[in-house]
Amino acid sequence: MVILKLPDEIEKLRISNLIVAQILSELRERVKPGVTTGELDGYCEELCRNKRVKPAFKGYRGYPFALCTSVNGEVVHGMPSERPLVAGDILSLDFGVNYKGFYGDAAITVPVGVVSAEAMRLLAVTEAGLYDAILQARAGNRLGDVSAAVQERVEAAGFSVVRDFVGHGIGRSLHEDPQIPNYGVRGRGIELKPGMVLAIEPMVNEGSYEVRVLPDGWTVVTRDGKLSAHFEHSVAITENGPEILSRIQ
Ligand code: CO
Numbered sequence: 488m489v490i491l492k493l494p495d496e497i498e499k500l501r502i503s504n505l506i507v508a509q510i511l512s513e514l515r516e517r518v519k520p521g522v523t524t525g526e527l528d529g530y531c532e533e534l535c536r537n538k539r540v541k542p543a544f545k546g547y548r549g550y551p552f553a554l555c556t557s558v559n560g561e562v563v564h565g566m567p568s569e570r571p572l573v574a575g576d577i578l579s580l581d582f583g584v585n586y587k588g589f590y591g592d593a594a595i596t597v598p599v600g601v602v603s604a605e606a607m608r609l610l611a612v613t614e615a616g617l618y619d620a621i622l623q624a625r626a627g628n629r630l631g632d633v634s635a636a637v638q639e640r641v642e643a644a645g646f647s648v649v650r651d652f653v654g655h656g657i658g659r660s661l662h663e664d665p666q667i668p669n670y671g672v673r674g675r676g677i678e679l680k681p682g683m684v685l686a687i688e689p690m691v692n693e694g695s696y697e698v699r700v701l702p703d704g705w706t707v708v709t710r711d712g713k714l715s716a717h718f719e720h721s722v723a724i725t726e727n728g729p730e731i732l733s734r735i736q
Contacts, residue, residue, distance in 0.1 A: 489656060489664045491682035496589070497723050497732075500658065500684055503540075503591030504721045504732035506584050510534045511595055512735045514554070514582070520574045520600045524556035528567035531582065543583030543590050543661050550705065555581035555594075562690050562698050562707040562715040563652055574600030577610065579717040583661060590661045592686045593733035594719035605693065606714055609646060613691040613716040616640040616648075616669070620687045624722050624729040628679050634671025637689045641669075647696035649715070652707065654688040657721050681726050688719035 492500065513534060514527055531554045535542050542553035550564075557565030557579040558572070565579070572578060581594035596610050619636040641648050654667030665677055669689045692698075694713035701708060709715050723730045 489677065489683060490658055491680060492658055492684055492723070493682070496658065497682070497684065499587055499589040500591065500721065500723065501732050503584055503586040503589045504593065505736070506538055506540050506586055507582055507591035507593045508733045508735045510538070511580055511582055511593060514580055515595065515597055518572065518578055518597050518599055521571050523569050523571050524558070524567040524578070525569050527556060527580070528552050528554045535584065540584040540586045543585050543592065547661065553582070555579070557581070557706070557715070557717065559714055560709045560712045562649055562692070562709060563717055564705045564707050566703065566705055572599045575602050577602055577606050577714060577716060581717065581719065588659055590657050590659070591733060592657055592661060592719060592721050594688060594717050596716040596718060608644070609691065609693050609714055609716045612641060612644040612646055613689055614718045616689045616691065617687060617718045617720060620689065621720060621722050621729050621731060624679060624685055624687065624724055626679055626681050626724055626726065629674055630665055630667065630676030630679065631671040632673050633685070633687065634668045634676070635673045638670040641689065641691050647692045647694070649690035649692060649696050649698055651698055652690055654686050654719070657684050657686045679724050681724055683724045684721060684732070685724070686719060686721045688717065690715060690717045
């Protein structure tokens with residue numbers, strides 16, 4: 488069941504997502520060769536304490552960290568560690584908070600130092616797919632319009648969209664209906680309505696879309712070992728079109 492939000496609830500989601508955007512922006516500044524993902528997670532926890540917000544992922548189904556840090560062939564849910572980042576890596580930072588009962592959720596993928604032209608193209612195409620999808624997140628459109636927008640952008644560039652993980656509604660729960668695949672058919676699926684809030688999150692692989700979960704039970708990696716990128720925004724559908732709640736200011 489898709490839960491529609493009232494204006495005062497959207498206002499709370501706006502605040503949670505603004506905090507997520509601010510923290511991601513501060514974390515991004517710290518990404519450089521030699522830094523460990525564990526250090527980024529520690530800094531993230533510190534920022535959460537300063538802002539008096541609860542990191543949403545920590546403890547979620549037993550996940551032990553505030554931040555998901557997925558490097559290179561890691562798709563999502565990579566766990567912070569003591570391994571230093573090296574120039575040429577790409578790093579996805581996925582982060583959520585709960586503030587006054589409402590969740591914020593967003594992700595970015597950033598280059599570490601100078602990366603290959605192909606890696607830069609993967610980041611650009613994935614982010615473009617997210618923005619194409621956001622443009623379709625308007626009342627009267629269908630969920631399939633959002634999903635197809637990502638798929639079309641990604642496949643036209645010769646990359647693939649991950650099938651096994653999807654975006655989601657967001658509100659008083661981190662994951663609400665509807666599920667939002669990054670592939671689909673225009674004109675199909677539920678009709679979008681004002682008051683829906685969607686976390687749209689393309690996960691895009693350089694090679695095949697096949698993934699597997701490592702024995703740690705969390706880290707999702709590409710089966711072929713090639714690169715993967717991930718961008719996510721929480722977006723409210725308003726009478727006046729999509730509003731990106733987690734936009735980095
Ligand atoms: Co999400």
